[in-house]
Amino acid sequence: MALTALEKQLLNDFQHDFPLERRPYRAIAERLGVSEQAVLEAMQALHNQNLVHRIGSIIQVNKIGKSMLAAMAVPTSALTEVAEIINQFQEVNHNYERENSLNLWFVLIGENQSHLDAVVADIEQQTGFPVLQFPLLKDYFIDLGFELDLSDG
Amino acid sequence: MDSLDRKIIKLTQSGLPLVPEPYQWLARQLDISAEQLMRRLEAMKNAGIIRRIAAVPNHYKLDYRFNGMSVWDIEDAHVDRLGEHLGQLDFVSHCYQRPRHLPEWPYNFFAMVHSTEQAGVERQIAEIAALLGDYNRGHEILYSTRILKKTGLRIR
Known part of the structure; x- marks a missing residue:
């Protein structure tokens, strides 16, 4: 896989904080000393090669609902x-x-624990096999930008 | 969080467009101003609802295709202290304390590790084992053999 220097920089440096301003790609361009157009094209190239899924917000699920492994x-x-x-x-x-x-x-x-309990009961009933629940008791990691979507159940 | 916040999360979760003014573009979908959208995003970041806004790389495609869910049986009295320690290792992306299910499941600590090669995963597990020393009463690595479903977050 051959990446340009700019593509590498974009991958390494913007996994944590994408600028929250009107022209974010221009802000990145200014920091890297390239043109806004070059940043947009490099992002598009990364996206086309399926090296970047998307630029988007990463949600802390347990703040808005409940997740469980x-x-x-x-x-x-x-x-x-x-x-x-x-x-x-x-x-x-x-x-x-x-x-x-x-x-x-x-x-x-789900929305809350009782929602999840209902789904678990439903799965057990429909499959005929027990479901073991592994709720999160505590997390310890530092968010380094490795994205596993919502594996943090 | 109100219904506008939920709509904003849903929209920004699926991705920002590659146009010079992406927030403006998204704001238009919601019939609000770009400034209003950015203020809401900032507030949700500060509240910890949005962990970050970021480019989400495809680690599998980027050669980090070897990952393992390692599970550990660590003495309860020490799991917090050791968990903090393990969370700082650069190859551990996520680690959690979870309940045991005795007798079949003695493990109370989960750590996801990532490497560009199989041997790398094994080295990482050895490194964790060395760090835990006698507090590790047993561990396993669960490699995934098949992805049966993988979807993004859905919010109603």
Whole structure:
């Protein structure tokens, strides 16, 4: 993957704070000593190569609702079917298969705990397998800009 | 937070357009001024609702394609102190204390690690284990074998 010097700078330096001003790309351009047009073109190139998903706001979910990590142990033969049921819930944000006896891991996002409890009960009833809940007790990380969307359940 | 704030979050979450005045462009969708939009965004940042406004890189495409969810059984009395320590490692993107589910799940600490190579993940896990020393009573790495669903945040 060949990145231009400007593309690298944009990737490294603007994962944390994108300027909140009328012409943010011009503000970046001034800091880097290039033209606004060059910044826009480089951003577009990063986007076209699918190296940047988007420039957007990163939300602290637990300030506006409730998120929770959950896991299930599902026999391999039933995995696809169970995953399909789970994925139909709009409260399910991520769903990963992982190498463990607990082999399905997903993040639920809802309005509050009772909303999440209802979804968990629904998933258990529809799939016939128990859901283990892994609510966040405390987080310790420093936000360095690594983006995992909402894996912070 | 009112309904306008929610609309603003929804709109800015999906992405700022690559035009010279992106906030102006978004404000027009909401029928407000760019200044009003920026003031609201600033207020939500200060309130911690918006963690940051940023370019969101695709780490997978950027070669950080090896990641592991490492899980640890750390003595409760020490998990806070050690958690603070582990949270400062540059390869740990997220780490959390979560409840155990005994007997099948003895782990109370989750740390996501990222590397450009498999061996890198293993080195990182070894580094964490060395830091925890005797306070680590057991750990595992859960690699993801398949992404079954991945969507952005939806807000009603």
